[in-house]
Structures are given as structure tokens and as C-alpha cells.
Amino acid sequence: xxxxxxxxxxxxxxxxxxxxxxxxxxxxxxxxxxxxxxxxxxxxxxxxxxxxxxxxxxxxxxxxxxxxxxxxxxxxxxxxxxxxxxxxxxxxxxxxxxxxxxxxxxxxxxxxxxxxxxxxxxxxxxxxxxxxxxxxxxxxxxxxxxxxxxxxxxxxxxxxxxxxxxxxxxxxxxxxxxxxxxxxxxxxxxxxxxxxxxxxxxxxxxxxxxxxxxxxxxxxxxxxxxxxxxxxxxxxxxxxxx
Ligand SMILES: [Zn+2]
Ligand SMILES: [Zn+2]
Numbered sequence: 001x002x003x004x005x006x007x008x009x010x011x012x013x014x015x016x017x018x019x020x021x022x023x024x025x026x027x028x029x030x031x032x033x034x035x036x037x038x039x040x041x042x043x044x045x046x047x048x049x050x051x052x053x054x055x056x057x058x059x060x061x062x063x064x065x066x067x068x069x070x071x072x073x074x075x076x077x078x079x080x081x082x083x084x085x086x087x088x089x090x091x092x093x094x095x096x097x098x099x100x101x102x103x104x105x106x107x108x109x110x111x112x113x114x115x116x117x118x119x120x121x122x123x124x125x126x127x128x129x130x131x132x133x134x135x136x137x138x139x140x141x142x143x144x145x146x147x148x149x150x151x152x153x154x155x156x157x158x159x160x161x162x163x164x165x166x167x168x169x170x171x172x173x174x175x176x177x178x179x180x181x182x183x184x185x186x187x188x189x190x191x192x193x194x195x196x197x198x199x200x201x202x203x204x205x206x207x208x209x210x211x212x213x214x215x216x217x218x219x220x221x222x223x224x225x226x227x228x229x230x231x232x233x234x235x236x237x238x239x240x241x242x
Contacts, residue, residue, distance in 0.1 A: 028057055028089040036077035039064060043091055052077070058088040060096065062224045066115055066217060070127045073141045082110060082221075098224070101232035111225050114218045118146035119170055126163070128215065135173050147171045151213035152186035154206075159188030168213055186210050 031037070037049040046058040063085040067077060083099065101107070116131030120139055127146045129137045136145045151166040152159055159167025167188055173181050186209065193206065214222075 028055075029087050031059065031063075031081045031085055031087045033081055033083050035081040036067070036075075037064070037079050037081065038076070039078045046088075046091055047079070048091075049079070055087075058091050059085050060098075061217075062221055064217075065221075066128050066215075068129045070118065070129045070137045070139050070146060073139075098228070098231075101228045101235060104229065104232060107225055107229050107232065111222070114221055115215055116218065117149045117165075117168075117213055117215055119149050119168060120144045120146045121170065121172070131218070135171055149213040150184055150210055152189060152210050154186065154189050154209040156192075157186060157189055157209070158191065159186060165213065169210065183207070184210055 031051070035051065037051055039047050039049055040056070041048040042061060043058075045061055047061045047064045048056065048058055049064070050056050059081070063081055063083065064079040065082045066079055067075060083102070085099065086096075112132045113130040115128050118127045118129055118137050119125070120127065120142060122144045123142055125139065125142065125144075125146070126149075127137060127139050129146075131148065133148075136147045138144070139146050148171045149168040150171050151168045153166050157167050159169075161167055167186065169184065169186050171184060185206070189206065189209065195203075198206075
């Protein structure tokens, strides 16, 4: 594998490489996809985790996916391993090369099921679940529908921020097939607006502040998957060139 730095994207560099330090990372073994673990802390692009057997060590943060909290809400693990990874005794001080690229189908499969944030329509409870659903998931604990969250990024949005996140709005779609879907707007920002007198251009301007909310975990992983896809293509080209 080509281990030179130039071929890795910005995000992957942040996640897999440590800028300085010496000594080589020692791997105490590996973890298989689907392994359930508890995240204890985050450091320099790595997650400090504990396995169900009580082993403590480090894996790159990109190898961790938060568990679906719409299901088994009281599970004792916080994350699952997304693909086979080395498991390090101590925080690696030397750069770790990203794992070799998988084929495009495997990368796409993971991309489609990246986590999203959902908001309970009755309790306002935040639920994390794979985002490849039609608009909502059902929270097994409360039985309520939790809608895909949309965020308002207007700099002066008066909406209440929660958990350090920009103000979010529900994504409620029409209940009946023939009904028109309501526009996705920020309720909090409505107080700045005179909706009935706005020009179409003004409406479009406001709509630019409202967009699907992406979890930090998902943003980071999306970047890593884009990089993996690039490396897959690079290897494909090399193979054909030989
Ligand atoms: Zn390269
Ligand atoms: Zn707003």
C-alpha cells in the first residue's frame, strides 16, 4: 500500500495520522465488525474503548459507530465497530495508515447507513439511528415517531440550542398521500419574517439557512469514506496500468 501522505484526504489525515511523536504503535489484537464496545474518551483522533470482556484500548474514531438508540435504549454499549480494526493497548504516537480500501459497493453500503439525529414528536427526545429511513424512526421506548432533524444555521436564529447543536426543526411530512408537504422552515426565525409579503427570492434566501443536520460522527466518517472511495479508484487504475 502507498503510505505516502499525499494521497489521503484532509479528513482522513486528521483521523488517522498524528502530527508528531515517535515510537511505533503496538496493536494488542483486532476487533471484528459489529463488536459492541463502550466509548470512554476521545483523544487525537482515537476512541478509548472498553470491550464487553473488560479490555481497554484504542481504535481510530472512524471505526466507531454510535448504537441505534431508538432500539434497546438501555443497552450497556455505546458504539459498535464498523469494520475490522487493530485494537491498541496505548494511544498510538506514530501515524496509523488507514485500512486498505474496500470495493465501491461496501463503501456505499456503509455510507447509506451512516447515523442521523431524530427528534421525538411528543417528548423532543433525541434518538440516533441510521439515516436511510423515510423521514422518521419509531422510538421503541416511547412508541413515538422521531423525525429526521433539520438544523437552522441562521447566525441570529433565536431558537434554543441544545447539546451544543444549532437550533433544529422537525421534519414533518404530509400524513395523506395527496396532501402537499409543508415547507421546511425554522419556526424560531419566523419572527424576523413577514412570510405573506416575501418575494420568492426572499423565501429562497431563508430556506438556505435550513438544512439536514449531520452528526459530527457522520461528517467525519463521510469524509473518510470519500477518501476510501478515492483510494479504491486509485488502486483500480494501478491494477489496470500493470
Ligand atoms: Zn497517492
Ligand atoms: Zn432559525
